[in-house]
Amino acid sequence: MTPDAGAPTARERILTAAVRRIASEGIDGVRIARLAMDAGVSSALVHYHFETRDQLLAEALEYPYKHAGEIRLPEEPPGGASHAERLNAMIESCLPGSEVQRDDWVLWLELWLRAAREPGLRPFAEDLYGRLHHWFATEIEAGIADGEFERCDADDLADRALALIDGFGVRALIGDPTMPVERARRSVAGALARDLNVGERLTALGSVEAGDEPKRLSRTN
Amino acid sequence: MTPDAGAPTARERILTAAVRRIASEGIDGVRIARLAMDAGVSSALVHYHFETRDQLLAEALEYPYKHAGEIRLPEEPPGGASHAERLNAMIESCLPGSEVQRDDWVLWLELWLRAAREPGLRPFAEDLYGRLHHWFATEIEAGIADGEFERCDADDLADRALALIDGFGVRALIGDPTMPVERARRSVAGALARDLNVGERLTALGSVEAGDEPKRLSRTN
DNA sequence: AGGTTTCCTGAACAGCGGTTCAGGAAACTG
DNA sequence: CAGTTTCCTGAACCGCTGTTCAGGAAACCT
Numbered sequence: 001m002t003p004d005a006g007a008p009t010a011r012e013r014i015l016t017a018a019v020r021r022i023a024s025e026g027i028d029g030v031r032i033a034r035l036a037m038d039a040g041v042s043s044a045l046v047h048y049h050f051e052t053r054d055q056l057l058a059e060a061l062e063y064p065y066k067h068a069g070e071i072r073l074p075e076e077p078p079g080g081a082s083h084a085e086r087l088n089a090m091i092e093s094c095l096p097g098s099e100v101q102r103d104d105w106v107l108w109l110e111l112w113l114r115a116a117r118e119p120g121l122r123p124f125a126e127d128l129y130g131r132l133h134h135w136f137a138t139e140i141e142a143g144i145a146d147g148e149f150e151r152c153d154a155d156d157l158a159d160r161a162l163a164l165i166d167g168f169g170v171r172a173l174i175g176d177p178t179m180p181v182e183r184a185r186r187s188v189a190g191a192l193a194r195d196l197n198v199g200e201r202l203t204a205l206g207s208v209e210a211g212d213e214p215k216r217l218s219r220t221n
Numbered sequence: 222m223t224p225d226a227g228a229p230t231a232r233e234r235i236l237t238a239a240v241r242r243i244a245s246e247g248i249d250g251v252r253i254a255r256l257a258m259d260a261g262v263s264s265a266l267v268h269y270h271f272e273t274r275d276q277l278l279a280e281a282l283e284y285p286y287k288h289a290g291e292i293r294l295p296e297e298p299p300g301g302a303s304h305a306e307r308l309n310a311m312i313e314s315c316l317p318g319s320e321v322q323r324d325d326w327v328l329w330l331e332l333w334l335r336a337a338r339e340p341g342l343r344p345f346a347e348d349l350y351g352r353l354h355h356w357f358a359t360e361i362e363a364g365i366a367d368g369e370f371e372r373c374d375a376d377d378l379a380d381r382a383l384a385l386i387d388g389f390g391v392r393a394l395i396g397d398p399t400m401p402v403e404r405a406r407r408s409v410a411g412a413l414a415r416d417l418n419v420g421e422r423l424t425a426l427g428s429v430e431a432g433d434e435p436k437r438l439s440r441t442n
Numbered sequence: 443a444g445g446t447t448t449c450c451t452g453a454a455c456a457g458c459g460g461t462t463c464a465g466g467a468a469a470c471t472g
Numbered sequence: 473c474a475g476t477t478t479c480c481t482g483a484a485c486c487g488c489t490g491t492t493c494a495g496g497a498a499a500c501c502t
Contacts, residue, residue, distance in 0.1 A: 026249065026334070031490090043490085045450055129397060163384070166387060187381065254460090
């Protein structure tokens with residue numbers, strides 16, 4: 001698919017190593033010496049490709065989105081799926097289920113924190129939110145146009161979907177035992193299903209596949 | 222109210238300085254030399270009170286919650302307020318409106334990030350979520366019992382409220398121009414109002430009331 | 443081939459910052 | 473007051489890590 005099928009250049013290896021290190025050690029915990037070892041190069045080479053550590057870190061923070069941002073969207077699976085199923089898949093793809101998704105989430109959090117402090121990163125964060133918003137709003141509008149969803153403000157609902165994903169996703173990410181990913185997924189989908197009024201005829205949205213009780217996860221204390 | 226009305230001890234000053242520094246510079250950006258200057262003590266004294274930097278940081282991370290956690294709840298203002306108004310005030314007190322609330326949010330994000338990486342912090346994060354959950358669930362149940370809210374699963378709704386607050390709150394925190402705090406507040410309140418079926422007769426929930434300073438429920442400082 | 447640009451390295455520099463230590467002042471005993 | 477514990481400090485130590493620098497190898501011209 002992508003034209004960089006050959007051996008990744010040293011610069012790319014450094015960046016991917018940086019991304020992985022950021023996810024595991026935190027953006028401040030990144031040491032270029034270790035990072036160079038990960039990439040199999042000398043630490044001096046890092047400074048050959050990147051003027052300063054901060055610049056490398058800044059670029060590394062944007063690196064996965066430059067790629068995944070466009071890959072994620074076309075990944076929509078079967079063309080004939082209903083809008084509800086599509087939306088469900090979108091929600092699931094956003095939540096921290098797999099290991100790579102968890103890494104992305106940590107990067108995501110790191111970006112929030114940075115953006116909250118220095119306004120320089122805000123445009124970037126806003127752009128990411130904008131892309132996600134557009135993704136969801138488009139799907140919702142399509143569902144409305146096809147008569148599958150109830151008429152509503154697609155922009156508002158897209159924002160609500162993003163907020164629910166972020167809020168429940170974080171709970172799942174930090175491993176809150178009362179909020180496993182599956183429950184997070186169901187909570188997000190359920191809330192949206194109610195707003196879209198697909199509560200009755202829904203197939204995937206907000207319900208686990210049949211034969212499985214609603215699992216009341218009430219808090220102990 | 223609190224018995225520590227006298228001059229704060231050096232240890233306390235160090236901790237509050239640490240909290241402020243964490244919020245402004247990030248937990249990794251904290252330098253005990255600067256921190257000591259903030260507190261007006263020598264850097265050696267910091268190591269007299271705290272074995273190591275990490276221990277100080279860990280304690281500082283919990284410090285504001287030890288105090289504010291219990292202050293926040295009893296501060297509910299007028300006894301005669303409706304449950305919807307109460308809920309509205311609770312939402313507003315949680316969102317990053319004022320400067321202190323913003324600092325708390327940054328600390329909150331920092332905690333998420335830490336907890337996502339090292340499981341040691343998770344119980345603490347879970348406890349915080351548990352307290353907030355209990356706060357909201359109790360209020361919702363009371364509203365249901367009084368017939369003001371529609372009958373529903375209070376636990377589920379409390380979790381949804383928390384998720385919405387977190388999700389919209391982050392957007393507001395990083396200064397997304399499409400999501401100012403006021404819109405975030407309205408979005409959270411509106412979504413809950415719909416779920417609680419107080420959409421028609423609501424006064425405060427989800428709508429800005431005319432010409433009335435919303436009561437600041439934030440912890441003093 | 444010779445020249446030039448692009449990659450890449452080992453080794454050393456520099457300074458920041460956590461931590462330690464010997465000891466002073468103040469408070470608190472008795 | 474003398475003795476003891478609690479606070480508190482200035483100064484030095486020292487390890488870690490970002491950064492630099494002089495130069496080597498490889499590729500790429502012409």
